[in-house]
Amino acid sequence: MWDYSDKVREHFFNPRNAGPLEGANAIGDVGSIKCGDALRLMLKVDPQDERILDAHFQTFGCGSAIASSSALTEMAKGKTLDEALAISNQDIADYLDGLPAEKMHCSVMGREALQAAVANYRGETWSDDHVEGAMVCKCFAVDAALIEDVVRANNLTTVEQVTNFTKAGGGCSSCHEGVEEILAKVAGERCTAPVPEVKTIEVTPPKAKPVQPRLTNFQRMRRIEEVIESIRPMLQRDHGDIEIVEVDGRNIYVNLKGACQGCMMEQMTLAGIQDQLVEALGEFVQLLPAGLLARAAIPA
Amino acid sequence: MNPIYLDNNATTACDPAVVEAMLPFFTEQFGNPSSMHSFGNKVAHALKEARGRVQALLGAEHESEIVFTSCGTESDSTAILSALKAQSGRNQIITTAVEHPAVLTLCDYLEKEGVVVHRLGVDKKGRLDLDEYRSLLSPRTAIVSVMWANNETGTIFPVETMAEMARSVGAMFHTDAVQAVGKIAIDLKSTKIDMLSLSGHKLHAPKGVGVLYLRRNTRFRPLLRGGHQERGRRSGTENSASIVGLGVAAQQALDHMGYENTEVKRLRDRLEAGILPRVPRSFVTGDPANRLPNTANIAFEFVEGEAILMLLNRQGIAASSGSACTSGSLEPSHVMRAMGIPYTAAHGTIRFSLSRYTTEAEIDRVIEAVPPIIAQLRKLSPYWSENGPVEASEQGFAPAYA
Numbered sequence A: 001m002w003d004y005s006d007k008v009r010e011h012f013f014n015p016r017n018a019g020p021l022e023g024a025n026a027i028g029d030v031g032s033i034k035c036g037d038a039l040r041l042m043l044k045v046d047p048q049d050e051r052i053l054d055a056h057f058q059t060f061g062c063g064s065a066i067a068s069s070s071a072l073t074e075m076a077k078g079k080t081l082d083e084a085l086a087i088s089n090q091d092i093a094d095y096l097d098g099l100p101a102e103k104m105h106c107s108v109m110g111r112e113a114l115q116a117a118v119a120n121y122r123g124e125t126w127s128d129d130h131v132e133g134a135m136v137c138k139c140f141a142v143d144a145a146l147i148e149d150v151v152r153a154n155n156l157t158t159v160e161q162v163t164n165f166t167k168a169g170g171g172c173s174s175c176h177e178g179v180e181e182i183l184a185k186v187a188g189e190r191c192t193a194p195v196p197e198v199k200t201i202e203v204t205p206p207k208a209k210p211v212q213p214r215l216t217n218f219q220r221m222r223r224i225e226e227v228i229e230s231i232r233p234m235l236q237r238d239h240g241d242i243e244i245v246e247v248d249g250r251n252i253y254v255n256l257k258g259a260c261q262g263c264m265m266e267q268m269t270l271a272g273i274q275d276q277l278v279e280a281l282g283e284f285v286q287l288l289p290a291g292l293l294a295r296a297a298i299p300a
Numbered sequence B: 001m002n003p004i005y006l007d008n009n010a011t012t013a014c015d016p017a018v019v020e021a022m023l024p025f026f027t028e029q030f031g032n033p034s035s036m037h038s039f040g041n042k043v044a045h046a047l048k049e050a051r052g053r054v055q056a057l058l059g060a061e062h063e064s065e066i067v068f069t070s071c072g073t074e075s076d077s078t079a080i081l082s083a084l085k086a087q088s089g090r091n092q093i094i095t096t097a098v099e100h101p102a103v104l105t106l107c108d109y110l111e112k113e114g115v116v117v118h119r120l121g122v123d124k125k126g127r128l129d130l131d132e133y134r135s136l137l138s139p140r141t142a143i144v145s146v147m148w149a150n151n152e153t154g155t156i157f158p159v160e161t162m163a164e165m166a167r168s169v170g171a172m173f174h175t176d177a178v179q180a181v182g183k184i185a186i187d188l189k190s191t192k193i194d195m196l197s198l199s200g201h202k203l204h205a206p207k208g209v210g211v212l213y214l215r216r217n218t219r220f221r222p223l224l225r226g227g228h229q230e231r232g233r234r235s236g237t238e239n240s241a242s243i244v245g246l247g248v249a250a251q252q253a254l255d256h257m258g259y260e261n262t263e264v265k266r267l268r269d270r271l272e273a274g275i276l277p278r279v280p281r282s283f284v285t286g287d288p289a290n291r292l293p294n295t296a297n298i299a300f301e302f303v304e305g306e307a308i309l310m311l312l313n314r315q316g317i318a319a320s321s322g323s324a325c326t327s328g329s330l331e332p333s334h335v336m337r338a339m340g341i342p343y344t345a346a347h348g349t350i351r352f353s354l355s356r357y358t359t360e361a362e363i364d365r366v367i368e369a370v371p372p373i374i375a376q377l378r379k380l381s382p383y384w385s386e387n388g389p390v391e392a393s394e395q396g397f398a399p400a401y402a
């Protein structure tokens, strides 16, 4: 159960200004059913001085979404539209003596409803401009969308850099994998080399599978070469290339060159080619960067 | 007002007999079962007895097939990682989209490491398509991991049939039976299941103890290496008190198996029959004809689960929800989404899970409590007006960025 403040509980159990509002002349609908939050804010605005005479809400959402909506209507009443627009999501959270980090988006939704209602009153159209991402770092309340933006804008490549820029990852360490995923995703966009499909290998049901005759060493080498050759044009188109360095039993060592080398997609590229080799040879082989060959040669 | 606990799929209360049996192992029976003196000897004897009781509950052929672990999650990880390591040339996993995170998160991780993972989808009632399963089985399948019963809906999967199919291509079969053990009869010796996970705290034993059933002659690699405990299959000094507790709990579960499948089931059905007609736009999720006797998962459309739980909690009723908010994530339960339950309903799913301690008076109190709570929240909901959902129309509710 969330650690809600008494104020949040109180506003949830006894929401103020709930339900439709007769004669409302400013209505803001925001939220997302996918995220499980949606809010309709209804205001009655005095046309003379744009003062908010009354405010009501209807909310689909969790305890803090309902409490935030209730707080918002209380805060907005008596203010002019411009004064109300100055209410920030932190103001709403403060009014409730704080919200858990994961629930701050409930207060964001309240602020957006206000903006939407004012736009509605003024005959403007309001469009939401914030993209909400899943919370990645819970210690410092940093979400995926923010991390992605910062990584992209600053060309970040390591978790340490992300921590320096956003604080994300500087606490309990539990989100480092999540941050790495975002780094890999953005790096993947930078590197345009095609990734051979990893998951689309045709799986032949066992009975339909013809018994593959054992390949001779020569045939096996040829087949490995054929697979690699068939992949090269794709890589070359993106200024990359691949060459076979050594075949040692199950281990096939290759050099990835050019745009592919060192890029975050290297692992995935290798895995994809490996699957094609496994398919063509009918046996399990491992595709490894040639760098490992040097290391393997040094006696432990 | 006494609190009512209907969240037994999350965890259960320790049976008083379990607690009593455990207590001496914190005091005079503190010995290390590996030691060569009488302190250790007595403990070793108690562990053997517990092992035999778990064996009986699972219908395992050999006592040595029972490996004690620290939890269900450890058993799941051990089984899947072992199957990959012990069988070179096989690098594929078949699982389902509705597994517990103990399996799904591990598979996501392994996928990034290059393992090929197939996740079987489910239909609207949470059922698997066995033809699809058959088509995925191949000589590359290292392991099939399919839960015996789903923790959210209670839906039971045909694991015995699926294990036979896996055997026919030489793949190992593992089942996460954390929710099934103790609730439905299991007889492993008459199946082709190679590995099974269970967790003590779901059957009135303490938290932090589990079991991996490992069929004799199954290729295996341990997760934890070290001493020779559990015949080297799971090193680390045994959690003797908890293992003894689990033994007693296993015995009790076996003794109450009939009660669970008659009386507990009757109370569960009474709960559903009491709530559904009184709450419009509510329905049972999963496969009602084929599920655990103790689980009822009800979707209440156009209201949000956490809000329902908070209002239930105020009346001393404990249950759980598949809504996004209760987990702090931005999406509702993966099980509900896999079944294609619309978002408006998925956020409002409530799981009531009973136990042999649940009484009829408690069920009747819950039946009284639920309909007014849903009505109260629907009054607040912009998707609902007076007697039904707001139709998508001029006045309809269509929020920006929905």
Ligand SMILES: Cc1ncc(COP(=O)(O)O)c(C=O)c1O
Pocket: B009, B010, B070, B071, B072, B073, B074, B100, B102, B147, B149, B150, B151, B176, B178, B179, B199, B200, B201, B208, B210
């Ligand atoms: C189906 C299932 N598998 C695994 C687990 C995890 O068990 P444990 O908490 O003992 O690690 C649970 C418990 O929530 C479960 O319901």
